[in-house]
Amino acid sequence: MDFSDIEFLLSVHNLKQLPEEDFPEIAFAGRSNVGKSSLLNTLLARKKMVKISARPGKTQGLNFFQIGDDVRFVDLPGYGYAKVPQGMQNAWQALITSYLEERKCLKCVVVIVDIRHEPKLLDSQLIDWLRDQKIPFLVVYTKIDKVSGSALGKNARQLDIGHHLQENQRVLFSALNGRGRDKLIEALTTFLDKGPL
Incomplete structure (x- = not known):
């Protein structure tokens, strides 16, 4: 993946706005x-490519980033934030579900989970749904810099069990110090190498 040439492509709010399926895509949920956003910026080796907000629910569309001539990254709206109006949550959910189900060029969904917390129902539901739909996925346990060495292994095992x-x-992965970045790139490259669009 060529991270020297990255550009924000567009923000999609309905399926008619989706770009042509002429590149493989990796979605981040x-x-x-x-x-x-911090993970994406660290992965892309850019400080402010993806806007970071202290206000949950900031990402309101599917944000497409063109990565050289290799791949597109798709930043999906965050889920599980109660202060976003229910109608908006429902609209996001419908858009995300349709995108994930129908996008033929989708190679992988990266599911980001905070390693500091016990397994969450919404994360499990997404992972189980991706399994049921036979959509390839990779889980990233992030914020590993915020837990000690002994707690890191324990928390990871607990999440492994909780999410099967x-x-x-x-x-x-750590967005703070970049630990796990090379391994994540290697894993994503493996998904990209699996057959044609």
Whole structure:
């Protein structure tokens, strides 16, 4: 993946706005305020490519980023934030579900989970739904810089059990110090290498 040439493409608020399926896509999903924007900026080696907000629910469309001539990254709205109006939550949910179900060029969904917390129902529901739909996914346990060495392994095992994951189905990651970035890039490249669009 060529991170030297990155541009914001567009923000999609309905399916008619989706770009042509002429590049493979990797989507990034996670609960509101889980650190999705920080992860994307660290992955892209850009400080402010993806806007970071202290206000959950900031991302309100599917934000497409063109990564060289290789791939598009799609930043999905965060889920599980109660202060966003229910109608807006429902609209997001319908848009995200339709995108994930119908997008033929989608190679992988990266599900971002905060390692500091016990398994959350919404994360489990998304992971189980992706399994049921046979949509490839990779889970990233982020904010690993905020837990000690002994707690890191314990928390990771607890999340593995709670979400029914094998160790090779997830990556440990820190947006603060970049730990896990190379492993994440390697894992995403593997998904991109799996067959044609």
